[in-house]
Amino acid sequence: MPEQANRRRFLKLSALMTAASSCTSNKAVEEEGPGQLGKAVSAYGERSPFEKVARMTPDVKNPQVASSRTPLADIYGIITPNSLHFERHHSGVPGINPADHRLMIHGMVDRPLVFTLAELKRLPSVSRVHFVECSGNSGSEWSAKGAPDVIRAHGLASCSEWTGVPLKTLLEEAGVKPEAKWLVAEGADACKMSRSIPLNKAMDDILVAYAQNGEAIRPEQGYPLRLVVPGWEGNINVKWLRRIKVSDTPYYTKDETSKYTELMPDGKAWIFTWPMDAKSFITYPSGGQKVDGAGFLEITGLAWSGRGKIAKVEVSTDGGQTWQAAALQEPVFSRAFTRFRLPWQWDGKEATIVSRAIDETGYVQPAREELGAVRGKNSNYHNNATKPWKIAVDGSVTNA
Numbered sequence: 001m002p003e004q005a006n007r008r009r010f011l012k013l014s015a016l017m018t019a020a021s022s023c024t025s026n027k028a029v030e031e032e033g034p035g036q037l038g039k040a041v042s043a044y045g046e047r048s049p050f051e052k053v054a055r056m057t058p059d060v061k062n063p064q065v066a067s068s069r070t071p072l073a074d075i076y077g078i079i080t081p082n083s084l085h086f087e088r089h090h091s092g093v094p095g096i097n098p099a100d101h102r103l104m105i106h107g108m109v110d111r112p113l114v115f116t117l118a119e120l121k122r123l124p125s126v127s128r129v130h131f132v133e134c135s136g137n138s139g140s141e142w143s144a145k146g147a148p149d150v151i152r153a154h155g156l157a158s159c160s161e162w163t164g165v166p167l168k169t170l171l172e173e174a175g176v177k178p179e180a181k182w183l184v185a186e187g188a189d190a191c192k193m194s195r196s197i198p199l200n201k202a203m204d205d206i207l208v209a210y211a212q213n214g215e216a217i218r219p220e221q222g223y224p225l226r227l228v229v230p231g232w233e234g235n236i237n238v239k240w241l242r243r244i245k246v247s248d249t250p251y252y253t254k255d256e257t258s259k260y261t262e263l264m265p266d267g268k269a270w271i272f273t274w275p276m277d278a279k280s281f282i283t284y285p286s287g288g289q290k291v292d293g294a295g296f297l298e299i300t301g302l303a304w305s306g307r308g309k310i311a312k313v314e315v316s317t318d319g320g321q322t323w324q325a326a327a328l329q330e331p332v333f334s335r336a337f338t339r340f341r342l343p344w345q346w347d348g349k350e351a352t353i354v355s356r357a358i359d360e361t362g363y364v365q366p367a368r369e370e371l372g373a374v375r376g377k378n379s380n381y382h383n384n385a386t387k388p389w390k391i392a393v394d395g396s397v398t399n400a
Contacts, residue, residue: 055084056152064092067134069155072302073283077329078337079129080158082213087220088134088156090255091190094240098224101188103170103208107246110175117210117224123165128207128230129336131304133157133276135233135260135381141368142377151286154387159304159337162228164209167202167244176246184251185227188242195236196250196272197229205230208241231306231335232274233382235260265376273382276306278365280313280340280357281387291395294348299326303338305359312358313340319352319388319400320367326355346391352400354388 055068067088070080087093098117106112134156141153171183176199183202187193197206207228210217217223222239229237235255250256250272262270280303285291299317303310309332314323329339340355356365368385375382388400 053084055086056155065090067156069152070158071151072155072157073151073286073289075283078159078302078333078339079213080160080337082160082215082218082221085132085158085160085212085218085221086134086156088136088234089189089220090193093219094189095219096188096224096240101224101242103225103241103243105170105174105244105246107183107244108177108180108248109171109246110177111173113170113174115170120165120208120210120225123169125163125165126207127161127163127211128205128228129159129161129333130228130230131157131159131276131335131337132228132234132237133279133304133306135235135273135276137234138383138385138387139380141383141385141387142372142379151281151283151288154281156234157304160212161214162207162209163211163214164207164225164228167206167208167227168204170208170244171202171246174246179248180246181248182250183244183246184253185236185238185241186243186245187222187238188240193235193238193240193255194251194253195238195256196253197236199246201229201232201274229274231276231308233260233276236274260381262375262381263378265378274306276304277382277384278305278307278310278357278359278363279303279384280310280355280365282315282353282355282389285353285391285397286389287397287399289397291346291391291397293395294346296343296345299342299344299353301340301355303340303355303357304336305357305361305363306335307363308360309334310338310357311360311362313338313355314358315340315342315353315355317344317351317353320354320386323356348393350393351391352388353391354386354400356386 053071053074057068058066060066070084070086101117103115137156138153181199182196184194184196209226209228225241226239227237227241262273282301284300303313313326315326316323326340326342332338358364365386371385389397390400391397
C-alpha cells in the first residue's frame with residue numbers, strides 16, 4: 001500500500017478513536033449526574049421567575065372599587081390562567097370560609113332550600129368553556145380620541161373552563177311555581193351585588209360554579225360559589241353567590257338601573273341589554289408592541305360572541321378596504337374565546353390592520369362609526385366595535 005494511503009488511513013482511524021473516546025467520556029459525565037441540584041418539588045406549582053406577565057392594575061385611591069385587566073396580548077390559545085383573569089369589584093374581595101357558606105333558594109318555589117358547598121359538590125356536575133366580559137370593556141373607545149395605545153382597553157374579558165351544577169337542577173329540586181318568571185341573584189360581598197335574571201335563561205345554561213380551570217374558583221372570582229351566565233354581561237355573573245329568590249317580576253336593583261344601562265341619543269336608556277354581541281380584535285401586532293422589521297409575521301387575535309359560536313373572522317391589512325378570511329383555531333366553543341390567525345408578509349410600509357367577527361347568527365361586528373350611528377356616544381357599555389391598529393414604518397403599533 002502506498003505511504004500516502006497508509007497515512008490517510010491512519011488519520012481516519014485516529015479521528016474515529018478520538019470521537020469514540022469523547023462519547024465515552026461524555027457518557028461518564030452524564031452518569032455522574034448534574035453538578036448542582038435544581039429546585040426541589042413543591043406542593044403548588046409556580047411559574048418561571050423569568051416570566052413577568054401580570055394583570056394590569058389601576059392606579060386609584062380606592063382599589064376595592066376598581067378593576068384589574070387581563071393582558072390579552074400575552075395570552076396563548078383561548079384559556080385565561082386563573083391568576084390573570086380580570087377582576088371587577090364594587091366593594092372589595094370578601095374572605096369567605098367555605099365551611100360556613102350557604103346558598104339559599106327561596107321565593108316562588110314549593111320547597112325553599114339551603115345548600116352547603118359540600119352538598120352542591122355531591123350533585124351531578126358539568127364543565128363548560130365560556131368567556132366572561134364586563135359590559136364596560138372597551139368603554140373608553142366610545143370617544144373620538146379612543147383608548148391608549150396599549151391593549152389595556154380590552155382587558156375586561158377572560159375565558160375559562162367552569163365546573164359546577166346547572167342552576168336548572170337546583171330550581172327543579174326546589175319546585176318553581178308556574179307563575180314564576182324571574183329570579184334575583186345576590187352575592188355575599190359588602191355591596192350585596194344583585195341582578196334580576198329571566199327564568200328561561202336560568203333554566204337553560206346558567207351554572208352555579210365552584211371550580212375554574214381545574215381548581216377551586218379564586219377569591220377574586222367569587223370563591224366559593226358564583227354564577228356563570230354564558231354570553232351575558234359580566235356583572236350578571238354574580239360572585240360569592242349566597243341567595244337566589246324566585247319571583248314573577250324583575251327587581252330593578254341598583255346594579256341594573258343606576259348602572260349597566262345604556263343612555264341613547266334621545267335621552268332614553270336601554271335596560272336589560274344582557275347579551276354581549278360578537279367582537280374581535282387583533283392581539284398581535286397590537287398597540288404598544290413593535291414589529292421587528294419587514295417580512296413574514298402571523299396576525300393573531302381573539303373573537304367571541306354572547307349569542308353562540310364564532311363562524312368567521314375576517315382581517316384587513318389596508319384599513320378595511322379589502323378583507324381576508326382568517327383561520328379559526330379548533331376547538332371552537334359556543335360563547336367562548338376563539339383564536340384566529342392570518343399569515344401576512346409585511347412590506348415595511350405603513351399599514352392599518354383590523355379584524356371583524358361574524359357569529360353563527362349572521363351578525364357582523366360593526367365599525368365604531370356604524371355602532372355610533374345607532375347607539376350614540378353617551379353609553380359606557382357594550383362597545384363591540386372593530387379595533388384598528390396602525391403599524392408605522394419603524395414597526396411601532398399604535399391606536400388607529
